[in-house]
Amino acid sequence: MTDISLVVELTVLVLAIFLGFEVIAKVPTMLHTPLMSGTNFIHGIVVVGAIIVLGFADDGFTKAVGVVAMVLASANVVGGWFVTDRMLEMFKRRPEGRE
Amino acid sequence: MTDISLVVELTVLVLAIFLGFEVIAKVPTMLHTPLMSGTNFIHGIVVVGAIIVLGFADDGFTKAVGVVAMVLASANVVGGWFVTDRMLEMFKRRPEGRE
Amino acid sequence: MISDPDVVGLLYLVAIVCFIFALRFLSSPKHARKGNWVGGAGMVIAIATTLALDGIGNWALIIAGGVIGSVIGIIGARTVKMTAMPQMVALFNGVGGGAAALVALAEFHVAGGDLGGEEIVSTVLSALIGSVSFAGSMVAFAKLQEWLSGRPIVFTGQNVFNVGILLGAVALGVALVAGVDEQWVLIALIALALLFGVLFVLPIGGADMPVVISLLNAFTGLAASATGFVLDSLMLIVAGMLVGASGMLLTLLMARAMNRSIANVLFGAFGQVQTGAGGTRVDDGRTVRATSPEDVAVQLSFARKVVVVPGYGLAVAQAQHDVRQLAELLEEKGVDVAYAIHPVAGRMPGHMNVLLAEANVPYDQLKEMDEINPDFPQTDVALVIGANDVVNPAARSDPASPIYGMPILDVDKAASVIVMKRSMAPGFAGIDNELFLEPQTTMLFGNAKDSIVKLIAAVKAS
Amino acid sequence: MISDPDVVGLLYLVAIVCFIFALRFLSSPKHARKGNWVGGAGMVIAIATTLALDGIGNWALIIAGGVIGSVIGIIGARTVKMTAMPQMVALFNGVGGGAAALVALAEFHVAGGDLGGEEIVSTVLSALIGSVSFAGSMVAFAKLQEWLSGRPIVFTGQNVFNVGILLGAVALGVALVAGVDEQWVLIALIALALLFGVLFVLPIGGADMPVVISLLNAFTGLAASATGFVLDSLMLIVAGMLVGASGMLLTLLMARAMNRSIANVLFGAFGQVQTGAGGTRVDDGRTVRATSPEDVAVQLSFARKVVVVPGYGLAVAQAQHDVRQLAELLEEKGVDVAYAIHPVAGRMPGHMNVLLAEANVPYDQLKEMDEINPDFPQTDVALVIGANDVVNPAARSDPASPIYGMPILDVDKAASVIVMKRSMAPGFAGIDNELFLEPQTTMLFGNAKDSIVKLIAAVKAS
Amino acid sequence: MRPRESAPGEHRVALTPEAAAKLRASGFDVVVERGAGVLAGFPDEQYAESGVALADQASLLEGAEAVVRVAKPSAEEVGALPAGVVLIGFLEPLTDTDGIARLREHGVVAFAMESIPRITRAQSMDALSSQATIAGYKAVLLAADRSPKLFPMLMTAAGTVAPARVLVLGAGVAGLQAIATARRLGAVVSAFDVRPAVAEQVQSLGATFLDLGVRGEETEGGYARELTSEQQAEQQRALEERLPTFDVVITTAAVPGRPAPKLIPAASVDAMRPGSVVVDLAAETGGNCELTEPGREIAHAGVTIVGLTNVAALMASDASRLYARNVVTLLEHLAPEGTLALDFEDEITAGACVAGAPTAGKGEA
């Protein structure tokens, strides 16, 4: 891992905040739930953290914690993606069926 | 000056690109010119570069170049700001006079 | 194996770009699906890059964990009913938060508690926020799944108790930052945070859950971002924070769409134990659900068939020109639009005809009651504008009602009914309307003209 | 003196945030002025922080340079006429580019040409782009100031020549990156870049200058960003790139508002030496200027008095309902709106009355010709919708015209005239209309209904 | 068997061929007097085509269980009715007490269209409303035809024609329709009514409510209560001031069972501009204008005063269509499946019955 200075990280953080706000500024209400679900999937990126922790783990405790983290995080990623996908199916134009 | 790794700088650059696009995505045509002028002012930030170069200059050449850069950059900053300000005066609601 | 950190950084940067595009796309109805795919691509790149890092070991564990998690995820997401989607989001959000907390714990353990200032702050934040998100999400899930009562669960002194617990967790966090390097402190902190998460969500009513889930979603994003600080990973920082920021804004937007403040949603239950939160509740527990122009706009835009039902309120608001414009707009989008004219809508015979003729609505779009009633079951959206008595199902079902026996427009047979009026006030006959409480009905409150003007803008934007 | 790089970084971060807000505000008519002030604040913070850096010397030079530059800036910006604003933007943009190039040169000199891979690439880019921007802007300035002919200046072989020069500069850049550390190479590169900048802008006509200036503005932003890489300054990278990215988008938007592609603007002059670029030019050199709904919307929103002049085209487009809606929207914004009805507008006596009555326009907003004509000099915008003959000044001034002697609506006396029609085609009388060429007139081409619908959306957005 | 017979001096007909066919479909036997529909534009052939029997006046009533008509029957006609027969029509129950008594004596079970209660369920039988709708529309045509001024505003090369200013007094069913029609033609319309709820209704048609400072009351049935004499005087005063600014005045003010309120005294007419037109739809009950001569059109100091009664009958074809639909709905109510089954517990049956109900006089005013 490169060692990045805090202020640089903060700069990046601030840019991400603005970008996060700007990007969804005008989302129609109907998309609120799919968007929530989509972002839910994206924070599954924490799986990268789990992999790193587990991948470099030496002791049993770390491995145990790491494996659990790995399970949770992958459930987040995979489940989040499929849930979002199912929700968005509704947005195919003029659906034939309706429940 | 901290020494920042290229990839970090690139990350920041990419975020800035997105932000730059997002932020002005829906500007009304009437504001094109003032916006151009406003961004013109902002890139006057190069004055910081001029100050650094000049402030740390030891030899005559660097000083000479630095001073010229300083003059140019400050003209950019100051002139850019005032021009923008004058343009935006027009946007006060329902102006009394008109030419 | 990738050993050049620059290459790793670049690949991570690509993933970041994918996530940004994913968000952009997700906020437009047209591109939303593409958004999810782009996000998925980013995730694959990020995971693959990480797995290829120099020195990664414990492959069996990684694969086992990944497979187990993925299977849970797929099964959960695939088998659940469409109506249960919100609790799935809650569930997957919670596990993400939990993962963040665990990663923080593991890092703390590996470092033996000996972390730099930045790292320890991030670790504490990650553990704290992640745990709250995990526990809160699980409670939200249980409530929506009806494993717990959907009604607000409150007890006296809850307020003080919650604050106490949160303060306790924060105090432990401060201790850790101040230099305490005992692992149990962090574990205790996590335990307190979990308890707080539970208590925080318990008192919130079922109707408000989506807002809470959105908030917890943003929390998980923040936790992931904090994990990024712990691991010095710009990608985690950016991706987590994108979710954190957009999630916060989204939470605000959702609360606003419900005409509530966030504070009201989160703390509304306290002090008003009896009334409960969420919507105007009527005696039998059914609620009137208000909606927003944006929501209606998307419904209309994606409908195949819309029937406009004008009533006296349309005349009072003099919104005839606007309604025609809305209809034209929808037709341009390929929606099939008709007007259902009830014989006594308005206050004089032919009142609606006069209005709509003035607005140049073509005669052949005006359908008599007998002609349109069979169409309602095939109608996606019935847009009831300032009509009331003429769509009151009591005329069909309630012999005691003064309007019993009057033929009505069967809007309640439509898949979705949107009623535009200013209040819950009755119409000419002075009686309540059960239609407004039906599950398929949502109310768009306000002067009809204002509402339609907003709708037009929203339809254009969507 | 600030020696902690974290503090410096944080202060720079504050400046970045200011710039972001500045851009956000600048893109909304309501907040634009605030945007400039916030940007100013960011600049002050950035400059002050830099001046306070540990080790900064040469105070006299810094102050001297700063004062001279500021004085030039203030005088330039303050004394220039409003109509000369575009060339001022060009001027100040150019000097910024020049500064970026000089900073790069100085850094190269200080390092004795011995720069790392990243630094040397950035240095070359900064010098190259900065120089092109400087020279190009100066030419643009000279053209707008009419020191040079506004007409495209072209010679045969220019195309090949320009490309050659650019390739030369790039070759020198590659050499530098490849390890050549002679300062004259960089200077030669700058010289070639300057030459290219001149040649690049020379062939472009006066009407297209705003687009070119916007492009050069984006270039300067890129140069500043490159300087940031040279100096390892995130603030310069971000601020420069914000301008670079938004400037590129802006350039695109401006070209689109003119209904041209960027390529057409930049290279339009080549190969069509005779006709020249920019607008539909008529014999006597006056041009018909097309405008966009957004532009008209802002003009209307900020007007005090708008007079709508309907004609036969309004009837053909059946846009009566939309025009009333537009008028109502403007009235809500406090604009004073009236309709000027010419006695023979349309194709039958009272044609406009029939139309506007259908759309429910209140009778008291309809003004007869004799009543409204004295009001035109006090009118900010005359919105001519599908009218032609009834606003043709030839009726007043040209005894040879078949309509000479007909009293007309004196829209040409209004401060600004916007004409909405589909083409330059004549009306009933079959004659051209000089009004369309007047300097205060702009044309909004398209079917009147479409145009008004777009206008309504734009007015709502602004 | 339910034959139908037309009233003299009345262009409308109580059953159109279409309505007769509908009745037949519901199980009724229908006999129509020969030539009954001609004046309304429905020749005998059309009835024949829809499968209806035609009969001469003589044989018409043989075996009839119910008789439907537009206007009330004359004394002779009552004599010709079989005893116990059901009679439906505009019977003027509130004003023509003699006629009702005659019917009662004769043993006729009489249902007056006027007495059908104004409840939601009975709206499709409400012939007062349907005929008032036609009258309101026609009143505007009568006025526009007689006015020397154009209704719409026109700005032309030969100068601007100002829009006509129309005032509608009494904005019930007919008044509202008049407002709508005049507005369609481009006139500037104001209206007044004593019932408070009307102001919003007037505005819902895009017209202006004229505030005369007089506020009356609304009864259960949606009708107006009669004003006190002070209120009435106040109303006349307030109106007199405003009348000269109008080109056309259409009056429809009525209070059930009472003579029409006098809103426009002769003096006010004198104050109006020559060329003005007054159309008085209340002429039947005496008129809202003092000078109105029921059934006639007069000129007074340059002002035309149209006092035509039975204005709906002037549009016989559409008026008959609507009336017939009202009658059919009532018949289907009284005789589900084509068989008379009078249920005097029912609000509509009891309310509309003005003679021959089991509890004598129950349906009476």
Place this chain on the structure above:
Amino acid sequence: MRPRESAPGEHRVALTPEAAAKLRASGFDVVVERGAGVLAGFPDEQYAESGVALADQASLLEGAEAVVRVAKPSAEEVGALPAGVVLIGFLEPLTDTDGIARLREHGVVAFAMESIPRITRAQSMDALSSQATIAGYKAVLLAADRSPKLFPMLMTAAGTVAPARVLVLGAGVAGLQAIATARRLGAVVSAFDVRPAVAEQVQSLGATFLDLGVRGEETEGGYARELTSEQQAEQQRALEERLPTFDVVITTAAVPGRPAPKLIPAASVDAMRPGSVVVDLAAETGGNCELTEPGREIAHAGVTIVGLTNVAALMASDASRLYARNVVTLLEHLAPEGTLALDFEDEITAGACVAGAPTAGKGEA
């Protein structure tokens, strides 16, 4: 001094008090025949108020330099005119050649309102247009009044009233106004004209252009050229098919100087539904319908055919207002500052002059 005299059997008046005042302001002396404006709603007092001199018929013409009227003068009236006087009015130059000859013999300088060239500059003198506007509006009122059907669509508790279907044949000035007025009343309107440019104009009023497959030509002045006889037959055929679907037909087709084209032969009328109404604005030149009796209203197989001539005169007040404005503009053109200064080089003066121009016959058809 320019007195004005009213024509017999004509309700309109050539100068309104307002117009007379305007003339006076421009330097004219104005004398008006006593009682001239009464039928149009302008009593003598109003003229007196605007400072106009009133005179009896006897003394009226003394010293008159110009006489303005609505209709052409009778033979006697021509005799009474002072020689050399300027006469303005509807003189029927294309059809009444005798009358024109009489005027020429009598030495009158006659300007026919019909002959004013249809150029942009003369639009405010164009009395044909101003009167056609009134006629088009009035034609719809006549039709609506006579139709037993409501024009607008109404969906009511007593069933739905379908909108009337109106066909306008000939969409010139009168036709377009008729389209607009019928649409205002809520009718579904179709229209046909032989001039190709009209389709767009019809659509610009929200009506449908009926494509009969016949395309005629437009002359310089904007008038139609007469159709060939094949075209005419073709038109009749195409129309006959479509006529039965309409409730109201308004015809305005005309070709200057020619008898009105016969668009609706008797057979087509027979095919129309009873209750239909035909208003024939071309009655004056023989009518567009074969059965039209100019000046009368007849019924044929249940179809009402209104052949009233001079329909604009039925709205005497507004019609006079517009006509007077046309006349004033023409007078001001002929006599700037109140002094006659006839410039026969001028397109309008030369074009409108039908008798007494320096080059004899220049202004003639």
